[in-house]
Amino acid sequence: MRPFQYTRAPSLTEASNLTAGEDALAIAGGTNLLDLMKLQVETPGQLADINRLGFADIEATDDGGLRLGALATNTDTAVHPRVRSDYPVLSRAILAGATQQLRNKATNGGNLCQRTRCFYFTNIDQPCNKREPGSGCGAIDGIAKLHAILGTSNQCIATYPGDMAVALSALGAAVEISGEKGERSVPVRDFHLLPGDTPWIENVLEAGEIITGIVLPAPVGGTQIYRKVRERSSYAFALVSVAAIIELADGKFSRADLAFGGLAHKPWFDPRIGECLLGQPPSAALFEKAADILLEDARGYGENDFKIPLTRRTLHAVLAQVTGDAA
Amino acid sequence: MADTITVNGTAHPVPEDPRVSLLDFLRHHIGLTGTKKGCDHGQCGACTVIVNGIRINSCLTLAAMHDGDSVTTIEGIGTPDDPSALQRAFLEHDGFQCGYCTPGQICSATAMLEELAADWPSDASESLEGRIAISGEEIRERMSGNLCRCGAYANIVAAIEEVAAGGRS
Numbered sequence: 001m002r003p004f005q006y007t008r009a010p011s012l013t014e015a016s017n018l019t020a021g022e023d024a025l026a027i028a029g030g031t032n033l034l035d036l037m038k039l040q041v042e043t044p045g046q047l048a049d050i051n052r053l054g055f056a057d058i059e060a061t062d063d064g065g066l067r068l069g070a071l072a073t074n075t076d077t078a079v080h081p082r083v084r085s086d087y088p089v090l091s092r093a094i095l096a097g098a099t100q101q102l103r104n105k106a107t108n109g110g111n112l113c114q115r116t117r118c119f120y121f122t123n124i125d126q127p128c129n130k131r132e133p134g135s136g137c138g139a140i141d142g143i144a145k146l147h148a149i150l151g152t153s154n155q156c157i158a159t160y161p162g163d164m165a166v167a168l169s170a171l172g173a174a175v176e177i178s179g180e181k182g183e184r185s186v187p188v189r190d191f192h193l194l195p196g197d198t199p200w201i202e203n204v205l206e207a208g209e210i211i212t213g214i215v216l217p218a219p220v221g222g223t224q225i226y227r228k229v230r231e232r233s234s235y236a237f238a239l240v241s242v243a244a245i246i247e248l249a250d251g252k253f254s255r256a257d258l259a260f261g262g263l264a265h266k267p268w269f270d271p272r273i274g275e276c277l278l279g280q281p282p283s284a285a286l287f288e289k290a291a292d293i294l295l296e297d298a299r300g301y302g303e304n305d306f307k308i309p310l311t312r313r314t315l316h317a318v319l320a321q322v323t324g325d326a327a
Numbered sequence: 328m329a330d331t332i333t334v335n336g337t338a339h340p341v342p343e344d345p346r347v348s349l350l351d352f353l354r355h356h357i358g359l360t361g362t363k364k365g366c367d368h369g370q371c372g373a374c375t376v377i378v379n380g381i382r383i384n385s386c387l388t389l390a391a392m393h394d395g396d397s398v399t400t401i402e403g404i405g406t407p408d409d410p411s412a413l414q415r416a417f418l419e420h421d422g423f424q425c426g427y428c429t430p431g432q433i434c435s436a437t438a439m440l441e442e443l444a445a446d447w448p449s450d451a452s453e454s455l456e457g458r459i460a461i462s463g464e465e466i467r468e469r470m471s472g473n474l475c476r477c478g479a480y481a482n483i484v485a486a487i488e489e490v491a492a493g494g495r496s
C-alpha cells in the first residue's frame with residue numbers, strides 16, 4: 001500500500017473539506033477501498049475516516065418510509081425488523097451478496113460506491129480506461145464474462161457489481177448527499193452513471209460530497225423477489241440479477257417495478273418494462289415481450305454473450321414465479 | 328478518544344503507521360499469530376476475528392480505525408486445557424486437516440451462533456422473519472465466507488451443527 005495521511009474526520013463539514021482534494025478519499029467499512037489500495041488501483045494520499053460521524057441509524061421518516069444511515073452496515077440494514085417486513089427485496093438483495101463477515105463491515109454508503117470487479121481494472125499491469133484514462137480497454141476484446149450488455153461505450157464495458165442498489169432502484173429509493181454546497185437528494189436510479197467517454201466517473205458524487213443516508217419511500221407491498229444468478233450458490237457476484245416488486249389485481253399486473261443487476265455500469269431500470277406489463281394478464285407471450293424491450297439494444301462481447309439469453313430466462317422465471325404458472 | 332485496541336482483554340497501543348491492517352497488527356505487532364492470513368483480500372475468511380461481538384475480516388480493515396474497540400481472536404476463545412464447545416466439537420468431528428483455516432472457522436462460527444440466536448436471516452432462510460430453523464444448508468450459507476483448501480467442509484458443518492443444535496435445546 002502506498003503511504004497516506006489518515007485522518008479521523010471530526011465532523012461532516014470537515015469530512016467534506018478533507019475529501020474535496022483530488023488526492024483524497026473517504027473510508028467507511030474499507031472492504032472495497034482497502035482491497036483496491038493493496039492492489040494499488042486506488043492510491044489516495046489522504047484518507048478521511050468517516051466511521052464516527054454518527055449517521056448509522058435506521059429510522060422512520062415522516063411519510064412512513066425508512067431512512068437508512070449511510071454508515072449503517074449492510075447487516076444492520078438486512079436484519080432490521082422494518083426492512084425485513086416492509087422491504088423484503090432489500091433484505092434479500094443484501095443477504096445474497098458477499099459473506100456475513102463482509103456484510104458486517106460493509107456500509108450502505110460504501111456499498112453504493114463500490115467499484116467494478118473487471119479484472120483489467122484491478123490489475124495495474126493491464127490497460128484500463130477507468131483506472132488510467134486513455135490506456136485502452138482490455139476487456140472489450142478480452143476476458144469479459146462479467147461484463148455489461150447494456151449501456152456500454154467503446155471506452156468501457158464494466159458492470160456495477162453490487163446487489164443492494166438493484167433492490168433500491170426497484171424500490172425507488174433516494175440517496176442523501178451532503179457537500180460544501182449543501183445537501184441534495186438524488187434518486188438511486190440516477191445515482192450511477194453510464195461509462196460514456198468518462199468511465200472513471202461512476203456516480204454523481206462531486207469532490208467533497210459524502211453520502212449521509214438512503215431514503216426508502218413508504219412501503220409498497222406486493223410480492224418482492226431478488227433473484228441472483230451466479231456461478232456458485234454463495235459468495236459470488238451476480239452474472240444477472242432481478243429485483244422485482246409485483247402485484248396483481250383482477251388477474252392483471254397492477255404493479256411491476258423491476259431493476260436488473262450485472263447488466264450495466266449501473267443498476268438497470270427501464271420504465272418501459274413496467275409499462276409493458278401493467279394492466280395486462282400474465283402470459284408467456286407477455287413475458288417475452290418484456291424481455292424483448294429490455295434487451296432491444298443488448299450487445300454481447302463474446303465471453304458475455306450468454307448474458308443475453310440468461311437475462312431473458314431469468315426475467316421470465318421471476319415473472320412466472322410471482323404470477324403462478326402462466327408461463 | 329482511546330488510543331488503544333483491546334485484544335482478548337488486554338489493551339495495546341494503536342500502531343503509528345496507518346497502513347497496518349488489523350490482521351498485521353494482531354500477528355506482527357502483538358504476536359498473536361493464531362489469526363491467519365490466507366488471501367489478504369477478503370476472499371478466504373482465514374483472518375476472521377470478532378470485533379465488539381461481530382465477526383469481520385481483519386485483513387480489510389485498518390488497525391487505526393479500531394481504537395477503543397474490543398477484539399476477540401482465537402487465542403481468546405479457548406485454550407488447549409479449556410477449549411470452547413466449538414473447539415471440542417471440531418476435535419471430535421475432525422473438522423480440519425492442515426488446520427490453517429481453523430482459527431478463522433472457529434471465530435466465524437462462534438459469532439455465527441450469536442447471529443443464529445438473534446434469528447438473523449440468511450440467503451438460505453425460507454422466511455426473513457421468525458425463528459431460524461438450524462440446518463446444514465443454513466450453516467453452509469452462513470459459513471461460506473470461510474474457505475477450506477483441504478475440503479474438510481463436511482466435518483466442519485457437522486461440528487458446528489452439533490453445537491448449534493445443543494444451544495437450542
Ligand SMILES: Cc1cc2nc3c(=O)[nH]c(=O)nc-3n(C[C@H](O)[C@H](O)[C@H](O)COP(=O)(O)OP(=O)(O)OC[C@H]3O[C@@H](n4cnc5c(N)ncnc54)[C@H](O)[C@@H]3O)c2cc1C
Nearest residue numbers: 028029030031032033097098107109110111113162163211
Ligand atoms: C470477496 C468479496 C465479495 C463480495 N461480494 C459482493 C457481492 O456479491 N455483492 C455485493 O453487492 N458486494 C459484494 N462485495 C462488495 C462489498 O459489498 C463492498 O466492498 C462494500 O459494500 C463496500 O462498503 P464499505 O463500507 O466497506 O466501503 P469502503 O471500502 O469503505 O468504500 C468504498 C468506496 O465508497 C466510498 N465511500 C464510502 N462511504 C461513503 C460515503 N458515505 N459517502 C461517499 N463515499 C463513500 C469510498 O471513498 C470508496 O471509494 C464483495 C466484496 C468482497 C471483498
Ligand code: SF4
Nearest residue numbers: 118120128137156157
Ligand atoms: S471494461 Fe472498463 S473497467 Fe474494464 S478494462 Fe475496460 S475500461 Fe477498464
Ligand code: FES
Nearest residue numbers: 365366367372386
Ligand atoms: S486473509 Fe482476510 S479474508 Fe483471506
Ligand code: FES
Nearest residue numbers: 424426475476477
Ligand atoms: S483444514 Fe486445511 S485449509 Fe481447512
